[in-house]
Amino acid sequence: MLKDKTVVIGVSGGIAVYKCLDVISRLRKLGVNVNVIMTKSATEFVAPLSFQSLSQNYVVCDMFEDPKTWDVEHISLAKKADVFLIAPATANVIGKIANGIADDMLTTTVMATKGKVLIAPAMNTNMYENPIVQRNISILKELGYNFVEPESGRLACGDTGKGKLATPETIVNEVVNLLTQNQDLKGNNIIVTAGPTMESIDPMRFISNRSTGKMGYSIAAQAIKRGAEVTLISGPTNLTPPQNLKKLIRIESAEDMYNAVLNNMDENQVIIKSAAVADYKPKNYSDKKIKKTDDDLSIELDRNKDIAYEIGKIKKDKILVGFAAETNDLTENAKGKVQKKNLDFIVANDLTKEGAGFGVDTNIVKIIDKEGHITEYPKMTKDEVANVILDKVNELIKK
Template identity: 50%
Template sequence: MVFNKNILLGVTGGIAAYKACTLTSRLTQKGANVKVIMTKSAAEFVSPLTFQALSRNPVYIDTFDEKDPNKIAHIDLADWADIVIIAPATANIIGKVANGVADDMLSTTLLATKASIYVAPAMNVNMYGHPAVMRNMQQLDEWGYHFIEPGAGYLACGWIGKGRLEEPETIIDVIEKHQSIDPFLQGRKVLVSAGPTREKIDPVRFFTNHSSGKMGFALAEAAAKYGAEVTLVSGPTALTVSNNKINRINVTSAQEMYEAMHDYFADSDIVIKAAAVADYTPKLVYDEKMKKQPGDLQIEMKRTKDILLSLGEIKSNQYLVGFAAETNNSIENGLKKLEKKHLDAIVINDISTKGAGFGGDTNIVTYVNKKQEQKDIELATKIEIAEKILRFIDRDMKDEKH
């Protein structure tokens, strides 16, 4: 899986830098195109000439040493790379990238690249367990960086514990296994909506619902994992995406979600509306806070635009999937929605069932396509359910072509 891949190897200043020489050699032997960026500290441990000889490519150290006047080196390398490996990754480089610091050739390139990044830490056991280092690694993990955990054993500093750079063969094996994920959505553009909407009453109040956005976010993450170009239109939620290639569009109201979904719809191949959009919005919105009055309060509501129906009426080659969160007659109501809104498939879930519904990390759903072929997905995590839904969609799209 590394054959003919453009691999950018970042080597930082630790005694384990010598293992990066073997890693460069092994990658080159496997047919990878390897270029090396060294920090100035790394060059104190291993000569740049060593990496140049092993990779048969120039070695980059200084941001301002532009080898080709027609290119900006760190941007060119960032765009060139298919895979980036940081090995060894010191606490310093992990901290820099986690906090957006770009003050040398390697850190500027890391912040500029869209390639998959693999981090192989190597440091003293106490440094590895320090709260600051752990926090920085957690941040990178949330952004979609892939960590290759260090091994445990005798360290160069004399301590025994976790912090030793993993062996080059193991690093390559981990990367190859990860890269071998079937990119069955490669080349497809996927548009997903997620989360709730908020309908403003006045500057301090709004109507909303219990949607957490977890199912929609899981669908976006899974689609990106399998190679799709993903746009996620999200209502207000505390969730973050771990894949930095997902194009996230934040909206608040039903009207804003309507506009965003229509903006990206024409250019999409697969559209999944998992958001829980308000059906009604206040007819009158107050510019100032409403004061408490004696007696009851009535707020007149008007219908919001039906996003799914409007997309179903204009779709051409898009595969349009809706969600139906029901509390009774789930399948019957879901099938009516499938037909009425001109959908290609619908995902039905009974939110009153234990383990299903809003807020939780699990779900139980039924996938039904327009041929009314029904697939039940038993209790599973939302990411597992998302992956199965995408497989069903891919199968149905292929079946339509035959």
């Protein structure tokens, strides 16, 4: 199953370099073709010849060394990679990749790859916990890069804490998972809506809600990993969009979102409405800032279009998934929305539960289908919830 797969391993400078020899050995025994790129610092710990002997491919260390083939080296390796593994990944390499710096063969090649990237950090505990390093890791995770978390234990410097390179067995298992990752949504086009909408009162003020967009962005990212072509329609968020989107449409108002969904319906088979769309908007917009006075201010509100309801009326054979974020009567309210909006199923969550709702990395959901069947799930990460939703979508596609 793995004999036609290629893993490019980028080895950066750290005491854990020697563990990568075991990683290569294990991958080769599984039939995986392995190419190795080493930074100059990495060669100070282990000689390139050791990696070359185990991988049975020449090792690239210098962008300007004499080429072994007539291919442009970094582009050739980037194209070969089904998975690009960086192990050990130092704070320096993580920082470069997160900030778009490509100044050696490793960082240049990973910048050019379309393969799945897996990063295995290894460094001193204080370095790993440094806010700058954590910010860089968060940026890469939001961009769709995969990570093998470092382990806790005694480090080479004598400190004890989190920062040890994951075991070769763990790393290889993660690589194999990525190599064999399900592409069950390949050939399907999916719209995902995410984030809040903003309804302007005047040039300075607006009505919005607490949605961060995390759930929708997770759905989009996981759908891409499973082979789908994804159009992400996003309200204002601070999130970095996932890599390899078919289309990213940024909107502000509920009207903007309605038009964006409508304009992209024809080319998509699935619409997942995870955005938190404002139900109301100011009836009258003031093009000048409303000045404060000694009197109270009243703002009259009009109803916005219910996007899921409007799409439900014209969806025909398309799959339409809704969301219900409630603080009371969750099941009853969600069931009513399934019928009213002609949804194929709804994802319901109780905002009062710890670990559910806006601004957190987890969620606790129920899925209710049009026949009224209810499936409850425990607290999971939003990526896990995303895959539960996509599993359900895939079942409907196959019917």
